[in-house]
Amino acid sequence: MKSVMIQPFSLNGKVKIPPSKSLCHRAIIAAALSQGECQIQNVNMSEDIIATCEIMEKLGAKIEKNPNSLHINGEGLYDFFHKGIVNNKIENNNSENNEAASIELECNESGSTLRFLIPIAMHRVEKIVFKGRGKLVERTLKPYYEIFDKQNIKYTTDRGFLPLTIDGGFKPGIFELRGDVSSQFITGLLYALPLLNGDSIIKVTTKMESIGYIDLTLDVLSKFGLSIENNNYREFKISGNQSYENRDYRVEGDFSQAAFYLAAGVLGGEVQCVDLNMESLQGDRVIVDIIRNMGGKISLVDGILKASKSNLKGTIIDVSQCPDLLPIVAVLGALSAGTTEIINASRARIKESDRLKAIATELSKIGAEVIEREDSLMIHGKPWLKGGVVNSWNDHRIAMAMAIASIKCTENLTIQDSGAVKKSYPNFYEDFKSLGGKINEWTMG
Known part of the structure; x- marks a missing residue:
C-alpha cells in the first residue's frame, strides 16, 4: 500500500490542469x-x-x-x-x-x-x-x-x-x-x-x-x-439508424481536478490554473462560484484562472448538480470561519466510496468539526487542523482533498493508500510538488 507524508506548506505557481x-x-x-x-x-x-x-x-x-x-x-x-x-x-x-x-x-x-x-x-x-x-x-x-x-x-x-x-x-x-x-x-x-x-x-x-x-x-x-x-x-427523443461521423477533438481541462488547486490557492498561497475553458459546459465549473461565495479571491487573467490566499467564510453549498466536488468543498468548509452546510449530497454515498462518511471520518481525525447526516454535512470551521494519519478509502477524490487539507495543518499529514489518485489524476503528487509541496512517498508491505 502506497502512502505519502506531506509537510504543511503553502502552494504557489502555475499548474496545467489535466484534461476532463x-x-x-x-x-x-x-x-x-x-x-x-x-x-x-x-x-x-x-x-x-x-x-x-x-x-x-x-x-x-x-x-x-x-x-x-x-x-x-x-x-x-x-x-x-x-x-x-x-x-x-x-x-x-x-x-x-x-x-x-x-x-x-x-x-x-x-x-x-x-x-x-x-x-x-x-x-x-x-x-x-x-x-x-x-x-x-x-x-x-x-x-x-x-x-x-x-x-x-x-x-x-x-x-x-x-x-x-x-x-x-x-x-x-x-x-x-x-x-x-x-x-x-x-x-x-x-x-x-x-x-x-x-x-x-x-x-x-x-x-x-x-x-x-x-x-x-x-x-x-x-x-x-x-x-x-x-x-x-425530462424527455429525449432519439431517431434510429444514425451514424457517428469521424472528427478530431481536443479535450479541455477538468474543473473537477482544478477544484483542488483553486482550493489550495485560497487556503494559503497563489495558484494559477492553466487550460480551463471558462465557457465550459462542465457542471463542476461551479467550483469558481462556490469559492467566491465563500470569500475566495479568484480572478481570470489572460485566460488563466488565479486563486489567491483569502479569508474564507462558511456558507450553504448544494452539491446535487456537482457531487464530485463534495470532498474538496468539505475541506474548504473545515477551514472557513463560521458554519458550512453541504446539502443534497446523498448520491455521494454511491461513488468510489461513501464520500459523506469518508470525508467526515478523515477530516475528524485531523481535528475538524464535522457532523454527518443522511444527505448532508454540517461543518464548524477552524483556522487550522492538526495533521496526523488519514486514509483515502481507495478513493481518488478523498486522497486529493486530504492532500490539500495538509496546507493548513500544524503537523505532518500522512495519507494511507495514497495511490488511489491513479484512477483519475496519475500526476497529482508530481504537480503538487511542482507548486512547492513537500511530500515523502513510500510503499508499505
Whole structure:
C-alpha cells in the first residue's frame, strides 16, 4: 500500500490542469463508434481512461496511444454495427452459436466505463460479461436491470453485483429512468439508442441531477454528427439508424481536478490554473462560484484562472448538480470561519466510496468539526487542523482533498493508500510538488 507524508506548506505557481476525464470517456467512445479515423488530443491516460480504451478495442476499434493523444480508427466497430448485425442480434438471441460465445469486458474501477458501455456492448452478437474491481462491483446498475426486465433481455448477476452477463440487445422504444441515481445511465442510452433500427424516447421520471454531465454528452454527440431532441431534460427523443461521423477533438481541462488547486490557492498561497475553458459546459465549473461565495479571491487573467490566499467564510453549498466536488468543498468548509452546510449530497454515498462518511471520518481525525447526516454535512470551521494519519478509502477524490487539507495543518499529514489518485489524476503528487509541496512517498508491505 502506497502512502505519502506531506509537510504543511503553502502552494504557489502555475499548474496545467489535466484534461476532463468525463470528456475523455465521451470523446473516445464517440470516435470508436465513428466511420474512419479520429485524433483525440490532450488525453490523460488514467486508470479509468485505460479501461474505456481497452474495452473499445475489444469491441473492434483500433486505438493507437501516443503521448497525450489517441489515434482512433472505428471502422471495424462501425462496420459491425452497420451491416445488419445490430438488428439481427435481437432475432438470434437464442441461437446455438450465441449460447456458446461470450466476450469479457473488464471495467477495473471505472463507473463511467461500465455504465456508458453496457448499452453499446449489447449490440454484439455474443453474450457480454462485464467485470469490475473494488467498490465498482457493488455500485448500482438497477436502472439497467429494470429495462432488461421490461424488454425480456436475459441477464445474470452475483446477487445484483458484478460480474454481469447479458444475452440480448435493446429494442427501440420508450426507456424510463430516474434522474436522481446517476446521469451515467442516461448517457449510456444516449450513445447506444441512435444505432438501433427504430426511434426511441428516454423519459426521466424524477428531477434530473448532474445536468452538466448530460450537457457534456449531448455536446460531444452533436460534434460527432448525432441529433437528439432534448425536452427540458425530462424527455429525449432519439431517431434510429444514425451514424457517428469521424472528427478530431481536443479535450479541455477538468474543473473537477482544478477544484483542488483553486482550493489550495485560497487556503494559503497563489495558484494559477492553466487550460480551463471558462465557457465550459462542465457542471463542476461551479467550483469558481462556490469559492467566491465563500470569500475566495479568484480572478481570470489572460485566460488563466488565479486563486489567491483569502479569508474564507462558511456558507450553504448544494452539491446535487456537482457531487464530485463534495470532498474538496468539505475541506474548504473545515477551514472557513463560521458554519458550512453541504446539502443534497446523498448520491455521494454511491461513488468510489461513501464520500459523506469518508470525508467526515478523515477530516475528524485531523481535528475538524464535522457532523454527518443522511444527505448532508454540517461543518464548524477552524483556522487550522492538526495533521496526523488519514486514509483515502481507495478513493481518488478523498486522497486529493486530504492532500490539500495538509496546507493548513500544524503537523505532518500522512495519507494511507495514497495511490488511489491513479484512477483519475496519475500526476497529482508530481504537480503538487511542482507548486512547492513537500511530500515523502513510500510503499508499505
